[in-house]
Amino acid sequence: MKMLVMGQSPSYDDLLKRIAELEDLLVTNASKSYYQEIKESEERFKALSEAVNEGIFISKDGVCIEANESGCQLFGFTRNEVIGREVTSVFGEAYKMLVRINIKNKFEGKYEAVAHKKDGTQFIAEIRGRNYQYRGEDVRVTSVRDITEFKKTQQALIDNEEKYREVVENAGDGILLGNLKGEIIEVNQAFLSMTGYNRQDLLNKHIKIIFSSEAIKDKPLRFDLVNKGQSVLVERDLVGKDGSLIPIEMNSKRPHDDYYLAIIRDLRERKRAEENLKHKNEELKAAKEKAEESDRLKSAFLANMSHEIRTPMNGIIGFAELLKMEQEREGKKSDYLDVILSSGNQLLNIINDVLEISRIETGQVKIHPIKFDLCEMLKELQVFFAPAVNQQHSEFKIAIPDSENFYLYADEAKIKQVLTNLINNAIKFTQNGTITVTVAKIADSVSISVQDNGIGIAQEFQDKIFERFRQVENRYSLQTGTGLGLPICKKYIELMKGEIWVKSTEGQGSTFTFTIPLTT
Numbered sequence: 001m002k003m004l005v006m007g008q009s010p011s012y013d014d015l016l017k018r019i020a021e022l023e024d025l026l027v028t029n030a031s032k033s034y035y036q037e038i039k040e041s042e043e044r045f046k047a048l049s050e051a052v053n054e055g056i057f058i059s060k061d062g063v064c065i066e067a068n069e070s071g072c073q074l075f076g077f078t079r080n081e082v083i084g085r086e087v088t089s090v091f092g093e094a095y096k097m098l099v100r101i102n103i104k105n106k107f108e109g110k111y112e113a114v115a116h117k118k119d120g121t122q123f124i125a126e127i128r129g130r131n132y133q134y135r136g137e138d139v140r141v142t143s144v145r146d147i148t149e150f151k152k153t154q155q156a157l158i159d160n161e162e163k164y165r166e167v168v169e170n171a172g173d174g175i176l177l178g179n180l181k182g183e184i185i186e187v188n189q190a191f192l193s194m195t196g197y198n199r200q201d202l203l204n205k206h207i208k209i210i211f212s213s214e215a216i217k218d219k220p221l222r223f224d225l226v227n228k229g230q231s232v233l234v235e236r237d238l239v240g241k242d243g244s245l246i247p248i249e250m251n252s253k254r255p256h257d258d259y260y261l262a263i264i265r266d267l268r269e270r271k272r273a274e275e276n277l278k279h280k281n282e283e284l285k286a287a288k289e290k291a292e293e294s295d296r297l298k299s300a301f302l303a304n305m306s307h308e309i310r311t312p313m314n315g316i317i318g319f320a321e322l323l324k325m326e327q328e329r330e331g332k333k334s335d336y337l338d339v340i341l342s343s344g345n346q347l348l349n350i351i352n353d354v355l356e357i358s359r360i361e362t363g364q365v366k367i368h369p370i371k372f373d374l375c376e377m378l379k380e381l382q383v384f385f386a387p388a389v390n391q392q393h394s395e396f397k398i399a400i401p402d403s404e405n406f407y408l409y410a411d412e413a414k415i416k417q418v419l420t421n422l423i424n425n426a427i428k429f430t431q432n433g434t435i436t437v438t439v440a441k442i443a444d445s446v447s448i449s450v451q452d453n454g455i456g457i458a459q460e461f462q463d464k465i466f467e468r469f470r471q472v473e474n475r476y477s478l479q480t481g482t483g484l485g486l487p488i489c490k491k492y493i494e495l496m497k498g499e500i501w502v503k504s505t506e507g508q509g510s511t512f513t514f515t516i517p518l519t520t
């Protein structure tokens with residue numbers, strides 16, 4: 001009989017041959033039933049080892065003498081290549097020694113080593129060996145499993161767990177986990193910083209310890225609702241380690257069968273901000289009331305003062321006119337009186353404008369509509385402005401639909417003042433030109449425009465001139481007005497439910513147009 005020599009690698013064929021020899025021997029020498037028993041147990045082992053997915057190897061003195069199909073596939077070898085191979089040859093350099101020692105010491109626990117396949121690729125192997133007597137000889141049966149994927153998943157889980165811990169630890173809100181008895185089993189740093197407690201103060205204590213008993217009575221912890229799957233959001237106070245009350249918002253839920261989760265937001269900052277805002281709002285309200293009061297006072301003062309100044313102004317102007325008439329009768333001419341008169345009139349206009357704007361702004365101006373003839377009004381204005389038009393070497397035209405009369409139902413005095421203002425400006429800013437007033441009916445309203453071919457208004461000023469105290473700065477500007485004429489016109493027109501706008505080109509002239517609804 002051919003014996004197996006230690007250290008030599010017997011081929012699979014050798015082994016088969018040897019089994020056949022043994023069978024012969026057993027058939028001739030041993031009892032039939034004993035041989036049958038061994039054969040059956042061998043087959044059972046073979047069937048079992050082929051049925052499992054892990055690699056199973058039998059080795060003797062560090063050399064593989066048997067392997068199942070999964071074991072061969074695991075390393076990418078054929079059976080022939082496996083049998084007779086040194087066990088350590090399939091492990092990485094750093095692991096050979098470990099494998100050798102474990103075999104030598106007959107170590108029967110699990111261990112891991114990096115294994116190499118035939119094609120050079122590596123995997124992490126989980127190895128477990130057992131020593132047996134096999135046909136009277138000491139053999140080692142070793143199972144080998146590729147746990148590379150398992151390791152990766154395990155690592156991913158560890159990474160995830162670390163990430164989750166990091167998120168919980170770095171969360172701005174306090175986070176508490178409690179078991180089903182209501183005892184705190186985990187707490188994050190934010191909660192400890194917020195309350196001043198240490199982990200040991202809280203772990204395994206009932207969550208009630210962070211609240212005062214009155215607070216619990218006042219707003220009970222709603223485990224009942226949380227157990228029904230609801231998330232409970234409550235604003236309450238908790239007691240810090242130093243006994244101080246900390247206002248918080250607590251969101252409790254039961255995300256898992258085994259534990260409760262409470263997310264606790266510190267409201268101290270928010271409460272402070274709310275308090276500040278309330279304070280600021282009160283200050284603002286007081287300031288607004290003060291400003292409104294002083295605005296009322298200012299308007300009243302202006303109205304009074306304007307009235308008070310207008311009375312003596314009228315006196316001065318009136319008597320200067322009388323004096324002038326007397327002097328003219330006597331054939332004398334007084335330039336001084338002319339200055340007094342024109343300055344007085346200018347001042348009176350300013351006072352009137354200021355008075356009017358403050359009356360409009362305090363809601364004292366009302367509209368009194370009456371039926372009047374617009375044609376007649378325009379003709380009067382033409383006569384009134386004739387001297388000023390002549391002085392500027394300009395002409396004044398009226399274009400009105402062909403009827404003799406054009407009746408309007410509106411506030412006559414205010415329409416007259418708007419027209420006076422627009423025509424006055426047109427004359428003032430036009431030399432050797434034409435001022436045309438055009439009236440047209442458009443749907444339910446009348447549109448009146450005052451057009452000139454004077455100096456015009458730069459684009460950027462066209463909206464601003466309707467604001468209070470605005471005057472356009474240009475070299476032609478006479479700077480004699482108050483900048484209140486157009487704002488007053490706009491307010492009047494708006495009070496009469498109309499609109500006013502300007503179209504102008506610098507150097508070519510301006511057209512101011514306003515509309516008034518036609519009501520009969």
Ligand code: ADP
Nearest residue numbers: 425426429456465471472481482483484485486
């Ligand atoms: P003011 O009493 O100063 O004339 P207004 O409100 O009537 O005030 O006009 C504001 C400014 O708009 C004027 O100072 C002038 O610069 C400009 N403006 C008004 N009408 C005309 C116009 N027809 N042509 C050129 N500029 C004008």
